[in-house]
Amino acid sequence: MTTSSQPSKPTNSTKPHIVTREFEAPRELVRDVCTQPGHLAAWFAPGGRKGSVKSFDFRVGGMIHYCQTAPDGSDPVWGRAIYTEISPKHRIVYMQSFSDESANIGSHPMAPGWPRVMHCIYRFEDLGKNRTRFTVEWTPADDSSAESIALFDSARAGMDGGWKGTLDNLENYIKTIR
Template identity: 40%
Template sequence: MSAKANEIHLVRVYDAPVELVWDAWTDPLQAAQWWGPRGFTLTTHSKDLRVGGTWRYTMHGPDGTDYPNIATYHEIELYQRLVYDHGATEISPPLFRVTVLFSKLGKKTQMEMTMALASAEAAAETRRFIKQAGGDATWDRFAEYLCAQVEHKERFFINRSFAAPIDVLYDMWTQPDHLAKWSPPTGFTMKFIHTDIRVGGSSFYMMSNGDAENAVRMYGRAAYLELNKPNRLVYTQQFCDEHENITRHPMAPTWPETMLTTIQFTAETENQTRVTLMWEPYGTVTAEEMATFISARGGMTMGWTGSFDQLEAQLKK
């Protein structure tokens, strides 16, 4: 489905049955666990899930700003469809109309959302606002919440759609020359010392924020578990010293020793690809390490967003 100029279209696939996804969406107690960008909290004042009913709630930003909202429901088909107006307040009309379709994909659920605005200009402005506020992270938080409910695992998710064919995105993740140009943290450069990107292979790299004597240098290793071109890539990552001996995060000693990275590439159109990244501690993990991982999700979002911005810039070249 291609969105009209005045629409914002979003698709996510969640590894949970449709009934659980629907309930987590429509139950205000569950919604409070994931609704909104990272760092936001939610207070529901009232909810009447019926045609003509309203959900009155306030989102609280991390800076203390409150965002009141009155959503009015127009269509409700159990486990299948929700249509409602979003963004109204007691003194202002709705900002847009939302249509959400829930579809079974085996044991998974596809959520397809369309936000219809008054004009293409309004849609473009809303896209900018959502990006600046980190609003797309709402749906990553939703994935994390569902994962904890279904699998009792703590994971980190982030999604981004890129204007490039799926094969190109896969190559940007698996060809060292491309990977080194966009994947290091903002302000860092990356150099591969050796690479063997195949199942059972590994790569060893160094990242640095300059050539000065006091520059930060970080070494790391990736070991490849799955390469299924062009749809899926799975590998582990560890921090190392310059001799490739495993160490700990140089600035976070309680960070898990080994992380598992799973990348799913999904062709949305011939020239549009959605990348879904899932990150989780791997192997033996202490309670302290897991707590460090959970508390760092906001920072992970910022870090991966910076890398994805660099990837987007590389693709434009």
């Protein structure tokens, strides 16, 4: 059974940015570490950053509000995501934004022209033998300007680096809890 809320659509103006990683872990474990606040705080930040979860309501229409900081707690970058579809075991869809400490949508701290809302899909594919393919698909939301879409398209190498660090953290975290 899939639960979803009002439609949320990616823009048709650009290709999604897709990152994929295979993990030596069952799908249920990979999904759990992506859907439980204690787990998320342990890994959800690019390499060299530290994550924390301020609030978490994992249901359609619910929100996660999180922060990523330097290891010493300085340089906070806040974000939020509103869940729009939750399919048990297979897929999670949400609308993600940078935010302030109160969860109000904000601008990217280093790229003010960045799309204010991103359509994001997590996919969890069971490969058998305790292996899971985790795919993240990111696309600017359908109300993004041409300028913000161009900035998104020009930043793909940086997104690859950020997601690589984040997924490295996830891989290392999974190894510690298996």
